[in-house]
Amino acid sequence: MSQYKARKFNVVGQRLQRPDGIDKVTGRARYGADMDAAGMLHAKVLRSPHAHARIISIDTSAAAALPGVMAVITRADFPLASGEYIDLLDHCMAGDRALYDGHAVAAVAATSKRLAKQALKLIKVDYELLPHVTDIEAAIAPGAPVIHAGVVGRGVPKGYSDNVTRFRSFGHGDIEAGFQQADVVVERTYRTEATHQGYIEPHACVATMGMDGRGDLWVCTQGHFAIRNMCAAILGMESASLRVTASEIGGGFGGKTTVCIEPLALALAKKSGRAVKLVMTRDEVLRATGPTVSTLMHVKLGMNQAGRITAAYAQLFYQSGAYRGYAADFGAMPAFAPYALENVHTEGFDVMTNRPKSAAYRAPGAPPACYAAESAIDEAAHQLGLDPLAVRLLNAAREGSKSSYGPTYAAHGLVECLQAAQQHPHWRAPLGENMGRGIAAGFWFNFGGDTCVSAFLNPDGSISVSEGNPDIGGSRASISMMVAEEMGIPYEQVRTTVADTGSMGQNEPTHGSRVTFAVGLAAIKSARAIIAEIRHRLAQLWEVDIDSVVWQQGCASCTDPNSEHKAPMDLRQVAAIASNTGGPIGGHHEVNAEGAGVSFGVHIADTEVDPQTGHISIKRYTVIQDAGKAIQPDYVEGQLQGGAVQGIGWALNEEYIYGEDGRLQNSGFLDYRIPVASDLPMIDTVIVEVPNPGHPYGVRGVGETPIVPPLAAVANAVTAATGVRQVHLPMSPPRVLAGLQAK
Amino acid sequence: MASIQIFTSLQYLFNNQTEIELDVANLQQLLTRLPQAYPQCAQEVANGISVAIDGRIVNDAWFTPIEPNSEVVILPRISGG
């Protein structure tokens, strides 16, 4: 069922500029907080200062009485009591318990931000403090304070607290037999701390609700259709009654795939009868949205003299906040995915704590698992005196290999990536004093999902494309390019717009590395539908068989030797007679785009460690990844570079730090430190292209895989530089120094 | 008959088999017949699973064909960030 056909490209592969570029360099582009509505109120949210507390009562009367305050809401304003969306609602607004520091307990809409803030101070919440737990190890121990009783899933092994809600395991072969065959067996415990997606734009929205129960929402999100569905379900509306428009989005990385303030803004709009704007502060973003998981991981790996991995075992605990998490699957499946192993077994556990509900972050779950697995491979290779890259190549999964999580791989580019690494000058470059080099491979599944695209031939012959996925990194350009390629016309003749939820069918959010793959696929098919319609009409006009009307290089021509219609017609000419031949011409495609090809990447990192301070600097970094086909190489490189640097931040500085009191201690960009320009070298990229059989042009998603290998690549480099195996991320200077001193 | 691989932690719902055989020709038939043949797994199937058919991960597309010699692997539901 291959969709892919090899071809020569004219537009695809060029470094063309995006349609939203000028707006974004001039400040004209409108992001979430850049919208105003007539008569708009400003909302603020009151948040729990406690990690875990029963809410005995909330007295909002004084706040409501403050002149200028138009609405105050609490959980009592949301009738939803159970079902699929109850966790989401509870995360947006606490019920009878506040479950983490920063959990919303009430919200106010007033005529100014200042008044809204003032009103928050007048709300009296009576809390009864409950025992809390934020640390993963403490949370899994029997006797730990339990966040939610009665939600332990079936099949979870005994011996843990009820915070361990989910268990998944994968693998094949006999690991005990495999360890017997090994010449060296390495075994260690690894830890990673929680990070935040760290998008620079805080969540923001503007909500209106009419007296007729119909609403409009302007919001920065990765998926306005998902936001619509969630908000409609939480507020008990029909989806058709809520139109959601996606603003330009200032970064998401998985963190903007869900609701956090939107249902509150809508409820305030409903209660006040006015438009309501709600913009989060950075402190709120860090305390109450996003973060990713923290982990506790045990890995055991056996290798023989030849470098063959004889057995691999990983036990992975994922702390995912105060609600049921889903990261364990996505850690346990990809941990050893780059390798063809005879004996492999991985186990994932989801663990609840008094922390905000974790959200997806680029390949959710995979980076920590890959860090532990790739560290173990590195250590075994080192003990056997083997080249770590050669070992990876020897064990690499190929087309036809059975993956560690089950299925047999179709064509993919891991071996090509490893070979590219071997040939890259970086791999052979000399290292200075206190420097070390690390390498790691990484994997992500990629995703397709529900997708709609409509393309229209305008009266002047230009093409408008509507799609339903917010554009975070240039996807409108890539989609226009694919349509231009398919139609054989210049890129400039096509313009792609992200339509609102009232204008398109359901679309999965911009996640799972799906947009260039899935929306691209639907766009190509929409273009084909336009061509088919044009051929059909011209066959009628020229009185020939449809097979005699061919579409080439942007023109229809007649190949019937008996026809006198010899002059080809271009889009402008076709558009000019559209009304005469049946009416406006358009093509659309709606599909559940299954068949996203997996994506592998290989990273090489050089680090220098200051033996006095434990400070680590990245001296050189190379990302090699299979993109299937890079539609716009600049944007592919951008994904590889950006993902790598987020991974570097995870490896080196980013960390949620909780106090004994269960409060987040670093809820600002000063103390939650993401990489800055002076921390980094240039990030070299190599794009490998092994076509994905599931896409007409061979595209694979590229957005997520780049964050998978860096944790391991950097840790392996630091280990090489220091001789101390790095088992706890981030490798902050005190942690590294302590390791050096213990040596 | 297609042979269907079950990931480790789900095998207890399938009498501890790593692989089962079912007579199915597409994903919809698989999703219908799995809980009929193994009622214990009904809850998991209802909660959502992914199925890899010949190496391609399929979440929902019911009419995806399953050939008699297809490789079918049950997986937890795949999404992304």
Added chain:
Amino acid sequence: MQHTHISTTINGQPVEYACANDASLLEVLRDQLGMTGTKEGCGSGDCGACSISLDNRLVCACLVLGVEAQGRHVETIEGMADKNNLHILQTKFLEHAALQCGICTPGILVAARALLAKHPDPTETQVRYWLAGNLCRCTGYDKIIRAVLAAAQAMREEPA
């Protein structure tokens, strides 16, 4: 809260406003004057998204009070292009794909312009340290640094 009447110059044009004495210049620009090109990422001086220039000094608009603009010259992203002619930095950012989501872009452009005014021939390291106060989460900075270096070279070759 008391308000003060302010007369200032923004992007070369005279502007008058009355603002609350505790309002930041960022709030005034965005909420009162509708100049939303300057972004807010943190409100605490840590992200640089709100970078503007005040009497030719690069500052975070979130750390300046609206009242401090009295009698001074404010330059924002909205004043960077000359009508329909992009500034070389803007052109180079587009050519080098130096933006993904673009939320950091106005602040980085304003900061980079201040850099090039002071150091027309910066080294890569200089650019990196100058921009260290401007967070970008999407790009890993690589293409941003390249765009700034390319703009510097182009500006040296044909001064605007």
